[in-house]
Amino acid sequence: MLVSQLPFKPTKTTPSDTETKNHQLLVQAGYVRQLMAGVYTYTPLGLITLNKIRNIIRQEMNQVGGQEILMPMLHPKGNWQKSGGWEDIDVLFKLKSRTGKDYALGQSHEEIITPLVKEVIQSYRDLPLALYQVHWKFRDELRSKSGILRGREFEMKDMYSWHETQDDFEQFYEKVKQAYLKAYQRVGLVAKVTEASGGSFTEKISYEFMVLTDAGEDDIFYCPACEYCVNKEIAKVKAGDRCPSCQKADLAEARASEVGNVFDLGQKYAKDFNLTYMDKQGNHQYPIMGCYGWGTTRTMGVIVEKYNDEKGIIWPRAVAPFDIYLVDIGVEKSKAETLYQQLQKMGYQVLWDDRDNETPGSKFAQADLVGLPARVVLSERTGDKIEFKFRNQETSQLVELNKIPDVFKQE
Amino acid sequence: MLVSQLPFKPTKTTPSDTETKNHQLLVQAGYVRQLMAGVYTYTPLGLITLNKIRNIIRQEMNQVGGQEILMPMLHPKGNWQKSGGWEDIDVLFKLKSRTGKDYALGQSHEEIITPLVKEVIQSYRDLPLALYQVHWKFRDELRSKSGILRGREFEMKDMYSWHETQDDFEQFYEKVKQAYLKAYQRVGLVAKVTEASGGSFTEKISYEFMVLTDAGEDDIFYCPACEYCVNKEIAKVKAGDRCPSCQKADLAEARASEVGNVFDLGQKYAKDFNLTYMDKQGNHQYPIMGCYGWGTTRTMGVIVEKYNDEKGIIWPRAVAPFDIYLVDIGVEKSKAETLYQQLQKMGYQVLWDDRDNETPGSKFAQADLVGLPARVVLSERTGDKIEFKFRNQETSQLVELNKIPDVFKQE
Numbered sequence: 001m002l003v004s005q006l007p008f009k010p011t012k013t014t015p016s017d018t019e020t021k022n023h024q025l026l027v028q029a030g031y032v033r034q035l036m037a038g039v040y041t042y043t044p045l046g047l048i049t050l051n052k053i054r055n056i057i058r059q060e061m062n063q064v065g066g067q068e069i070l071m072p073m074l075h076p077k078g079n080w081q082k083s084g085g086w087e088d089i090d091v092l093f094k095l096k097s098r099t100g101k102d103y104a105l106g107q108s109h110e111e112i113i114t115p116l117v118k119e120v121i122q123s124y125r126d127l128p129l130a131l132y133q134v135h136w137k138f139r140d141e142l143r144s145k146s147g148i149l150r151g152r153e154f155e156m157k158d159m160y161s162w163h164e165t166q167d168d169f170e171q172f173y174e175k176v177k178q179a180y181l182k183a184y185q186r187v188g189l190v191a192k193v194t195e196a197s198g199g200s201f202t203e204k205i206s207y208e209f210m211v212l213t214d215a216g217e218d219d220i221f222y223c224p225a226c227e228y229c230v231n232k233e234i235a236k237v238k239a240g241d242r243c244p245s246c247q248k249a250d251l252a253e254a255r256a257s258e259v260g261n262v263f264d265l266g267q268k269y270a271k272d273f274n275l276t277y278m279d280k281q282g283n284h285q286y287p288i289m290g291c292y293g294w295g296t297t298r299t300m301g302v303i304v305e306k307y308n309d310e311k312g313i314i315w316p317r318a319v320a321p322f323d324i325y326l327v328d329i330g331v332e333k334s335k336a337e338t339l340y341q342q343l344q345k346m347g348y349q350v351l352w353d354d355r356d357n358e359t360p361g362s363k364f365a366q367a368d369l370v371g372l373p374a375r376v377v378l379s380e381r382t383g384d385k386i387e388f389k390f391r392n393q394e395t396s397q398l399v400e401l402n403k404i405p406d407v408f409k410q411e
Numbered sequence: 412m413l414v415s416q417l418p419f420k421p422t423k424t425t426p427s428d429t430e431t432k433n434h435q436l437l438v439q440a441g442y443v444r445q446l447m448a449g450v451y452t453y454t455p456l457g458l459i460t461l462n463k464i465r466n467i468i469r470q471e472m473n474q475v476g477g478q479e480i481l482m483p484m485l486h487p488k489g490n491w492q493k494s495g496g497w498e499d500i501d502v503l504f505k506l507k508s509r510t511g512k513d514y515a516l517g518q519s520h521e522e523i524i525t526p527l528v529k530e531v532i533q534s535y536r537d538l539p540l541a542l543y544q545v546h547w548k549f550r551d552e553l554r555s556k557s558g559i560l561r562g563r564e565f566e567m568k569d570m571y572s573w574h575e576t577q578d579d580f581e582q583f584y585e586k587v588k589q590a591y592l593k594a595y596q597r598v599g600l601v602a603k604v605t606e607a608s609g610g611s612f613t614e615k616i617s618y619e620f621m622v623l624t625d626a627g628e629d630d631i632f633y634c635p636a637c638e639y640c641v642n643k644e645i646a647k648v649k650a651g652d653r654c655p656s657c658q659k660a661d662l663a664e665a666r667a668s669e670v671g672n673v674f675d676l677g678q679k680y681a682k683d684f685n686l687t688y689m690d691k692q693g694n695h696q697y698p699i700m701g702c703y704g705w706g707t708t709r710t711m712g713v714i715v716e717k718y719n720d721e722k723g724i725i726w727p728r729a730v731a732p733f734d735i736y737l738v739d740i741g742v743e744k745s746k747a748e749t750l751y752q753q754l755q756k757m758g759y760q761v762l763w764d765d766r767d768n769e770t771p772g773s774k775f776a777q778a779d780l781v782g783l784p785a786r787v788v789l790s791e792r793t794g795d796k797i798e799f800k801f802r803n804q805e806t807s808q809l810v811e812l813n814k815i816p817d818v819f820k821q822e
Contacts, residue, residue, distance in 0.1 A: 007478060007531045007540060033527060035483050041527060042481040050481070067418060070453040070461070072446050073484070074549060074564045095506035095516075097551050097563075105506075105516075116444060116452060120418045129418060136547075138485060140508050152508075153485045 001044075001322070003353040003366075006030065008043040010312075010366040020215045022301035023147025025313050029369045031321075038144025038152035040297075045370070048321035050155075053296050054134050056186050056318065057157045060179040064172075066130040066159050071112050073136060077102035079111040082272045091139040105138035110291060113160050114269040123278045124164050127287060128172055132159030134296060148301040149215060149257055157294040162270075162287040164279070169288045173262060176292050180209055180260055183294065188303055188316030191259060194220050196231040198263060205234075209260035209294075213305040216257030225249035257302050258295075265289040313371030314391050317411075322351040325367040329360045329379035339378050339386070342401060367391075374408070412455075412733065414764040414777075417441065419454040421723075421777040431626045433712035434558025436724050440780045442732075449555025449563035451708075456781070459732035461566075464707050465545050467597050467729065468568045471590040475583075477541040477570050482523050484547060488513035490522040493683045502550040516549035521702060524571045525680040534689045535575050538698060539583055543570030545707060559712040560626060560668055568705040573681075573698040575690070580699045584673060587703050591620055591671055594705065599714055599727030602670055605631050607642040609674060616645075620671035620705075624716040627668030636660035668713050669706075676700040724782030725802050728822075733762040736778040740771045740790035750789055750797070753812060778802075785819070 008030040031046035080086035093105040191209040198204040219232035223243035239253035270286035328336035377387035389396035419441040429435040442457035491497035504516040602620040609615040630643035639656035650664035681697035739747035788798035800807035
């Protein structure tokens with residue numbers, strides 16, 4: 001893609017009214033635009049990154065046997081009355097049709113998927129079952145000032161699973177947990193599995209996947225020596241306490257952002273919607289249900305919070321919209337065009353800053369802002385070689401074109 | 412994919428409460444489930460087909476220079492007040508946040524994209540510009556009984572373009588028109604370009620892309636001898652009149668479904684949102700704006716209306732969720748498994764009906780219902796060969812595995 005054709009270009013001007021790094025940098029580098037607090041447009045650049053994140057979590061969910069579906073966002077009131085959510089959930093957006101029908105905008109989909117799978121789950125042979133979607137949700141947040149970390153409209157991968165026994169649920173949960181950790185790792189994040197409240201409907205513990213960042217809206221206590229981690233909201237420990245799990249270190253406190261979660265829903269929704277299956281003995285039973293959230297848009301924001309410097313974003317390669325930011329300085333356009341084509345033929349995704357009305361210095365600054373993994377410069381000075389620089393390194397090197405794959409391997 | 416693992420399986424039972432073929436067949440074959448009138452869930456099978464349709468229109472929009480973005484669905488009241496739509500559009504869903512803010516749910520995105528591109532369109536050098544999205548829309552329909560032909564929640568590809576001159580808009584419109592016709596052709600449809608009203612805000616003619624089908628909700632007059640076609644709503648002709656364009660035949664009347672449309676929006680939204688650019692002479696001008704809708708979910712429904720028989724759906728190959736429905740009869744599972752793998756290695760997408768509790772006759776009926784382009788049977792009787800049958804042909808043939816590509820070419 002050519003920078004000259006990017007409709008939303010990186011800009012020197014820092015946007016006003018941004019309280020978080022992800023908001024500031026994603027706007028300044030041209031990835032998103034805010035329509036109103038908590039509601040964003042994704043530009044061509046931003047959509048490429050979002051699609052990469054979406055596809056990584058899709059692959060991992062398919063690996064654990066999840067099947068992708070797509071559920072509506074407009075929900076009948078009746079479904080939310082059955083679960084109690086219509087009255088109890090304060091972030092639920094409600095609206096009326098002109099004929100007087102009441103709807104909710106989906107803030108989660110237990111109320112839709114539970115009655116949906118009644119036809120699917122008839123017998124123990126139909127279990128376990130796991131369905132997921134990657135779709136938009138709505139939450140009537142009182143405050144939404146954290147960029148794409150907390151949207152009034154945001155996207156999640158939400159998976160739901162059903163099981164014969166608690167044991168089977170726990171086994172599946174363990175698989176999903178590993179898949180989540182792998183997916184976070186693939187997008188460049190380290191997530192801590194954190195004990196948290198199970199929500200208003202249950203006494204059970206849930207697990208949140210937390211990434212340490214000051215932009216987060218949660219406080220956690222974690223052990224530096226083992227994997228123990230608990231949300232401050234339910235913690236019976238405090239910072240400085242000896243880790244109750246490994247006894248080897250003192251607990252630290254940190255701000256964190258919840259990029260995913262898992263709820264053991266037990267039989268709540270099965271009972272609300274009378275979802276039963278016939279067990280091996282021919283008796284009707286309520287299945288055990290789990291739900292697994294993974295924020296796609298929030299993850300994009302957290303990646304920016306974790307990977308940036310004073311110059312801009314530093315995308316991990318798996319989610320960067322392009323691999324290479326190509327800058328040509330004082331060489332014939334046709335020579336730069338040839339390199340642009342060659343790099344693409346080698347399998348790289350290239351953003352070529354082909355503009356004539358920008359100085360090299362300005363282009364370098366914008367390359368840093370956009371945050372692609374590598375910058376390639378073609379100029380008279382580079383001769384037959386090109387200048388190659390990783391975004392996260394200070395020094396550049398002169399390399400031959402065919403050596404670029406080797407250089408990428410060294411990163 | 413294995414039929415045994417499909418959560419929503421094809422069923423003999425014709426669903427009640429369906430007024431249209433697309434609704435009946437898409438539910439019965441397991442592609443969608445209705446949550447409420449006009450609001451549907453897409454099952455794993457349905458989502459594969461929807462994704463194929465989405466990607467075809469994306470490719471064609473990229474070809475004409477459109478760039479994909481993603482805009483929000485939750486819109487501030489202010490944007491809709493500026494265009495007049497807040498008061499005038501009766502299908503606009505409205506809602507309030509708990510702090511009393513008014514929102515609309517997007518039924519189109521002129522009100523969002525026009526202010527969005529104010530930063531993009533500064534000078535005549537920034538024109539033309541074309542941006543599109545593939546995203547969900549909401550319409551508060553009084554009646555929504557046509558399956559996925561008329562949703563209260565539905566998906567469209569909506570593109571918007573801006574131009575210096577009327578002439579430039581017309582040229583771009585012509586390119587989009589050809590791209591639309593190609594995209595319809597790729598999904599198996601023939602669309603008629605139909606003159607229609609420009610809507611409530613303009614005296615201009617718009618163009619609708621109409622596919623003849625009794626399930627449609629429009630009436631058109633068309634010439635069997637040339638491309639003349641007009642929506643009955645604005646027609647000054649009637650059925651039986653001599654074609655005013657070619658004079659060679661009499662106009663016919665037909666029911667049709669609008670699968671796409673183009674509006675010449677002139678300067679309306681540019682004026683509403685004060686979107687101007689600097690022309691070559693240094694004067695501020697309002698650009699000419701066009702908008703181009705292409706229904707993805709409706710197109711899926713119209714394809715089913717056009718391609719079905721008493722046995723079920725007959726998908727055109729480009730949008731079929733799989734190429735081949737594989738049935739094994741009385742052979743060892745490992746032999747069928749090998750064929751399933753071989754067909755996939757040959758590049759085919761295969762749905763294998765691996766169930767043991769269904770008779771061959773029932774599997775054949777379900778294969779016809781699901782409507783994949785080809786059915787392949789492996790049995791003792793077929794020996795080293797396999798039985799191959801196109802869904803849209805009556806007879807089957809015994810072929811060797813490596814001849815399947817040739818057979819597909821003969822379709």
